Amino acid sequence: MTNKHNIILQPSGRRGQVEEDKSVRFAARDLGVDIESICAENGTCGKCIILVEEGRFEKYNIDSKRENLTPVTAVEADYFKRRPNLLKSKGWEVGQVRLSCQCRVRGDVLINVPEESRGNKQIVRKSATQREIEIKPSIRKYLVMMTPPNLERPIADWERLAKGLETSMGLVRAGEENLPRWSDFTIDYACLRTLSSTVREAKWEVTVSVWQDKEVVQVQPGYHEDSYGAAVDIGSTTVALYLCNLRTGEILAAESEMNPQIVYGEDVMSRIQYTIENPDGLEKLHKAIIGTLNKLLKQAVKAANKRVSESGESASQEVDELTSERVNESASQQIKMEDVLEMVLVGNSTMHHLLLNLYPKDLGLAPFVPTIHKSVDVKARELGLHINPSANIHVLPTIASFVGADTSAMLVAEEPHKQDENWLLIDIGTNAELVLGNRHRLLCTSTPTGPALEGAHVEYGMRAAPGAMERIEIDEKTLEPRYKVIGVEGWHNDHERFRGHVKGICGSAIIDGVAELFRAGIVDSRGKFKTKLESNRLRQGPNGWEYVIAWADETSIGRDIPMTQQDVRQIQLAKAALFVAARTLLKRANLQSPDKIILAGGFGSYIDKEKAMLIGMIPDCELDKVYAVGNAAGDGARIALLNLEKRNEIDSVARKVERFELPTDPEFQNQFMLATSFPHMSEAFEHIAHLIPNREKDPMAKKFVK
């Protein structure tokens, strides 16, 4: 048996016993306190700083000492040595400050988790857009009036139901060819189990839900008009679920949550690593996402019922007398969890594997292959989802190890495979997936953009959460910045209102900041700070030159928030990766430029397309042909939920997409180095202005033309 020690976490007050030698960060996670981390426990990101409180804490009845943690490691010492001002500026003592991923528990401790280290509930910007979707659902419902059995015809319940269903289906869909015969129907085993009691309870009048015109998955007493399904986009960071009416296509509720797997690793590689290093790692990650899906489903059903009950009375008043009884019956029927009869899920290949409880190891190891490309259909009960046990769970196909079911969903939503024009679709995140082509040919690739675009590996980078700057502009004359902050309205020019609110910089603002530093002439085309400019915001920091965007008193962390030389380098690497990936695809397709660029993903929606083009992040394309479509993956999941034909279509499209792994391209390294530079400033401006249609009249064009 290993020793156990007491640990108390402030300010939350969470406490408990942890095993000796567990890292403080994992110990905190076990007690329900998330501490940020982006570097996969390497002690380099510094997001996980904690403070060790020393002394006898009567209130908690523990005797906390700094020696009750393992000694400071070389990695930690190095981290703090490179940031000499950090301790002074915060008033922290040497030895009190530790990286929680590095120090391990050896005795009782009281730990203070400072605000900047706390894991935050992210603001979810994803929201379903209104699209026209043709409704061809996998579930159809039929009212079946059965003849009760008698001694002359003691036919079994199932055969009786199947014959009644054949009749009803024939009546409802008269004229359609190839309607199934009763002997073609099957019934799911879980549904069969309750059949005999249901039909009797229902006095032989039931509503039968049929999956794909062949399998009976639900039998309900009485008349029911609507069936329900859920579309889910499992992002590495956010899980978004839409509860839909499968008959009308209406979204009844949209719910989202942080992906709970995030406590096991910020990015997909660290989650894969977790499953390799821990025997129960896969099980834990799988259970975590299933748990969250069940939670979201429950919330969504609750929200939809609330809406229905609020709108119930007015609806029934509009109906004529003949049908009013049934409609009332239907309106008063609250949606139950077992009424959810279909789910479509998408996510990157790692999310796909973890959802399906497939070992993801080979996704992360050369030659990087998924277990399966083809879409997967599996019963809800097999995954432990608490909807109807007979419900089908459909997971869209993966295209490659780093081009997952989310990319398939983006294709469903945007349909480049039906275009004559050549489209370039880019789903931007920590990893970017790119698809280029038209109805004749589709090429895809993926590239790590580094975590910079999500705010990580940037000195004051953070996720898009309250307190994060989301927009930055720099006046090219005064070199003074203004910014917008999530959770506060308007631009930063009312100092009082913004005071104490800023905590860091999120991805879209980082692009803004770098583009503005370049546009204002503060960095040159190679990304180097110009040191001779006159501004007190430009200064030598611990890691070289930096430009202060927010002064300490504007922030909630009591420190100046600068963009550093290092930050600019991160963005240069990210935009170079994106640019080279796009160029490689264009070259393979023998194209100079795409006819249209579609930026997808929550992040893609918030970046400023001119600035993205200014810094050379996306290839040339007329600016009004660049679209930000938001959460295309979520939209695609919803389309596949509501339209069965799209599922077969994407299975066949996904199989034909040609995949390129960038490192196999010999020119890659050359191209990449060249692409890290920014375009020559004046040329770039001219060039972008040139891409604006009617540029003579457009004020935006003037801004670019000096």
Add this chain to the structure above:
Amino acid sequence: MTNKHNIILQPSGRRGQVEEDKSVRFAARDLGVDIESICAENGTCGKCIILVEEGRFEKYNIDSKRENLTPVTAVEADYFKRRPNLLKSKGWEVGQVRLSCQCRVRGDVLINVPEESRGNKQIVRKSATQREIEIKPSIRKYLVMMTPPNLERPIADWERLAKGLETSMGLVRAGEENLPRWSDFTIDYACLRTLSSTVREAKWEVTVSVWQDKEVVQVQPGYHEDSYGAAVDIGSTTVALYLCNLRTGEILAAESEMNPQIVYGEDVMSRIQYTIENPDGLEKLHKAIIGTLNKLLKQAVKAANKRVSESGESASQEVDELTSERVNESASQQIKMEDVLEMVLVGNSTMHHLLLNLYPKDLGLAPFVPTIHKSVDVKARELGLHINPSANIHVLPTIASFVGADTSAMLVAEEPHKQDENWLLIDIGTNAELVLGNRHRLLCTSTPTGPALEGAHVEYGMRAAPGAMERIEIDEKTLEPRYKVIGVEGWHNDHERFRGHVKGICGSAIIDGVAELFRAGIVDSRGKFKTKLESNRLRQGPNGWEYVIAWADETSIGRDIPMTQQDVRQIQLAKAALFVAARTLLKRANLQSPDKIILAGGFGSYIDKEKAMLIGMIPDCELDKVYAVGNAAGDGARIALLNLEKRNEIDSVARKVERFELPTDPEFQNQFMLATSFPHMSEAFEHIAHLIPNREKDPMAKKFVK
């Protein structure tokens, strides 16, 4: 909380605490001691007698008193009143003897379970016959050499496997039309989960097991030739399982066990009743049979492995050098539970429902309908069977509430639907199922024959277990009997050898006994004992006249074993039921007599066909056209396991069989009363002699012709 009391059961010595007011029989069952009962706890069969021991039992530290049980009920008092000699003959005290189904626990008790009351492990006579079965199994195996993935072609594991499988299948089955394409294959979810680790462990050389040419259900590293399946006949009393090699059809092991549901009720009606009266009744009965199936599967795999390892060396010596390595590899491979990839199960409709966890209530209530007729396919993991989780479990179709999947299996085995002649098939048990017809038309019905044929409701009736008489003959001159006893060789004429062995009379001997009483002129054609004959074996018993077959000193129970007037009446009712059922079918089919009679079921195999005809149990038919085929249901299950086409065939045949419920026939009651009589003796003898081919030369014919 209810009070608990100590109970100790002798001679087994089992002990434990039971809840107040539990019947002694159920309390004993909970402690693992089965006490016989046939009357569904009505206190009428008297099979469940127990003795209450009174006094302070230091050894067990309890103070057992008769008052610690509920008082003697009117039912019990009546039972013992009608049997005044019982206590005296056994030396039991009034008040000490109780019916364990009637008395309930109110305090500590020590109970003695006399031998005749103990539930016995039945001798299972069922054994698979050697039949020629065309092997067309649902599982086929293919060796697939996969090309490992590389960076140029990072195709997923499943698509890689499916393409390799397409190639292998094409090579193995070259020339066959309509072989599936790789994109048509699917993989079961449970199999998909381990795919990536298996193919790598196997270094890309695997054996793939494909179900019905479409679904991959097992992927094994290396080369494997054989796959395995199990055929199971779930009888109300006995469960018989055959483990087969699906490639060769060979039976590797045959195992059987008592149906554990028997402790919840001897016959199907009392088990149905149990599920109605107990909220967890269905779950208990379902779990019980699943548990026994798992036990039998484990035993069978063990037995087969033992056989393989014993015959392993000699087999490998016969193989030429080129293939010897692989065969050795294969021979040394022990069968594992997960190598069992298919099961076919049959049983009457109640067994079918309990196996599939379907509520059987409506099987027992008018208008008597099953939940489903059609065959059911369900994954092993859904039923909790511990074979390969991806294995398919196929349950043959039911035909009616009392004509179940066992009758379907009998049809598979005997194939009356392929004959020009009209066959009458009778599966004899507590309930008899009859099918009559040929390729043009099949009629079926069922009839309760009463438990007499299984030895119940007969004064000294018992199941076919050691100590049971199985054959009886009576010399028509001396009126002296001789008999055979299960577990003892030869006829009873060596008094010493048989002394103390006889315990009761089983079904086949009861038929024998009644037929012989009739043939020897001891009972008349109306079934009445003739009272004027000279024999000390003929006497007035407590329930009227009786004929003693075994004297007390020949038995293990210390009492004379007679056949009583009541017993003869029971058999008259049973044979009348069978005869009328057969006659009704013949009449409906406009036939005088069948061309062939097939007696199936363990019981059917052991009755003497002349005697069955003598007492008018089966309709007229040439005697050499009467066949006893043994366990046709088990054979049919095995055929369906090994030959996929038979499954579709029987699904369609079962759907076309015309069902008649006897009570709906207006002539039924009339017919039935007439049929209880025995045929007029001399006429009957003549008649039967007439049915014997070449009767002039056959010594048997002479026996019948006076």
